[in-house]
Amino acid sequence: MESDYLQEVSSIKTSLVLTLFSLLITSPTLGAKRDFKSIANEQPNASYNPFHIRVKVGAGLPELQVAGMDIQRTIHASKNIKKFNGRKRIKFNCQNFARNNRNNDLLKTPYLLASLNSSTGLISFNDHKYHGEIHVVSNPKTEGCDVVNELPLDTYISSLLSREMNSAWPIEALKAQAVAARSYAVHKILSKQVSRGYGHEAYYDLENSEKHQVSGNFFDATAKTAKASLLTKGEVLVATDGKVVPTFFHASCGGHTLRPEQVWENPISGYNNVICDSCAEKSAWDGDIDTERLQKFIAWMQKKNFLPKDIIVKNFTFLPSSEKSNNVRLYLNDKPYIVKKSHFRRYFGRKIISSNNFKSTFNKKTKILTVHGKGLGHGVGMCQVGAKRMADKKVTYKEILAHYFPGLKLVKLY
Numbered sequence: 001m002e003s004d005y006l007q008e009v010s011s012i013k014t015s016l017v018l019t020l021f022s023l024l025i026t027s028p029t030l031g032a033k034r035d036f037k038s039i040a041n042e043q044p045n046a047s048y049n050p051f052h053i054r055v056k057v058g059a060g061l062p063e064l065q066v067a068g069m070d071i072q073r074t075i076h077a078s079k080n081i082k083k084f085n086g087r088k089r090i091k092f093n094c095q096n097f098a099r100n101n102r103n104n105d106l107l108k109t110p111y112l113l114a115s116l117n118s119s120t121g122l123i124s125f126n127d128h129k130y131h132g133e134i135h136v137v138s139n140p141k142t143e144g145c146d147v148v149n150e151l152p153l154d155t156y157i158s159s160l161l162s163r164e165m166n167s168a169w170p171i172e173a174l175k176a177q178a179v180a181a182r183s184y185a186v187h188k189i190l191s192k193q194v195s196r197g198y199g200h201e202a203y204y205d206l207e208n209s210e211k212h213q214v215s216g217n218f219f220d221a222t223a224k225t226a227k228a229s230l231l232t233k234g235e236v237l238v239a240t241d242g243k244v245v246p247t248f249f250h251a252s253c254g255g256h257t258l259r260p261e262q263v264w265e266n267p268i269s270g271y272n273n274v275i276c277d278s279c280a281e282k283s284a285w286d287g288d289i290d291t292e293r294l295q296k297f298i299a300w301m302q303k304k305n306f307l308p309k310d311i312i313v314k315n316f317t318f319l320p321s322s323e324k325s326n327n328v329r330l331y332l333n334d335k336p337y338i339v340k341k342s343h344f345r346r347y348f349g350r351k352i353i354s355s356n357n358f359k360s361t362f363n364k365k366t367k368i369l370t371v372h373g374k375g376l377g378h379g380v381g382m383c384q385v386g387a388k389r390m391a392d393k394k395v396t397y398k399e400i401l402a403h404y405f406p407g408l409k410l411v412k413l414y
């Protein structure tokens with residue numbers, strides 16, 4: 001076992017790190033493959049995919065291991081490239097690295113430390129096998145390392161389909177999901193949304209989590225998901241101005257979908273409320289929320305500035321809410337306020353509030369709020385259960401997408 005390769009970086013003089021660091025930010029190693037500006041001028045080519053996506057697959061790890069056959073390892077600070085013949089396991093000790101560089105201001109932002117790939121195209125990180133390349137990036141907040149998997153977008157889509165949908169579902173549903181997931185990913189790549197959020201180059205485009213999209217690893221891709229990805233190669237949804245928009249999807253809407261601004265803060269063009277008959281009667285849920293938890297919820301709403309901070313709450317009453325409304329009306333000390341349903345879900349979590357599609361009643365005596373809901377997930381964009389039911393009835397993926405995203409257009413990007 002090779003160990004502690006990051007100590008190699010630690011020993012490099014600060015001046016060298018300084019020079020190389022500026023080189024890294026002006027011409028990042030990852031940039032070469034990611035020349036998106038030229039896409040518009042490229043001729044369509046069956047095998048050509050200009051998009052590589054960088055997925056964060058590990059965060060703040062004190063140590064990690066990368067293994068594979070014929071690994072090539074690049075230490076960026078020293079430009080040290082080394083090839084290992086045969087099977088190799090390399091251990092990174094990130095705590096040592098952080099400890100030795102604690103007083104180095106440069107490492108207060110993420111730093112691309114090492115990249116590893118194998119001639120087989122497959123590489124393992126902590127015993128999970130991935131396609132493409134593995135990057136090790138310093139994580140200044142935790143004094144550990146983040147791990148980023150860079151791979152062709154369509155390979156990513158193929159492994160994601162098994163996780164975000166069921167690979168046994170009809171091919172037209174998987175194709176619709178492939179286009180939606182690709183649009184979401186391409187939007188993340190082009191908008192540099194993650195980096196912008198951090199205020200610096202984040203070295204990844206999205207996270208492998210429910211916050212973004214859940215992708216799998218090598219073993220999650222099946223022949224069917226690969227086919228769904230290939231048959232929709234390069235296809236994304238765009239708004240009327242031609243811009244790729246983030247296309248959201250969820251497990252089941254419970255009868256109708258929601259627009260982004262009904263759940264989050266900002267509107268996104270191209271979204272409508274869509275009736276979804278296929279899952280209207282399915283996936284009902286309900287629950288009670290007692291006084292104590294409601295009080296804590298109100299305090300959280302105040303802390304987040306969703307309700308005025310200066311009110312000292314002496315009493316509260318919720319008015320009954322219907323399924324059609326996006327809000328629940330509330331009286332605090334006999335003054336009326338409005339609470340977004342999505343804030344209930346954000347605070348109480350998916351297990352208690354499974355979707356944003358619910359109605360509620362409030363018992364004034366017991367001060368208990370009772371909720372009856374339908375569906376699973378945020379409810380914005382494509383309903384996966386609805387998409388499956390449509391595909392079962394021989395509806396094509398283009399028709400499914402047109403149904404859930406009536407304001408968006410399908411285009412082939414590459």
Ligand SMILES: [Zn+2]
Nearest residue numbers: 253276383386
């Ligand atoms: Zn639905």
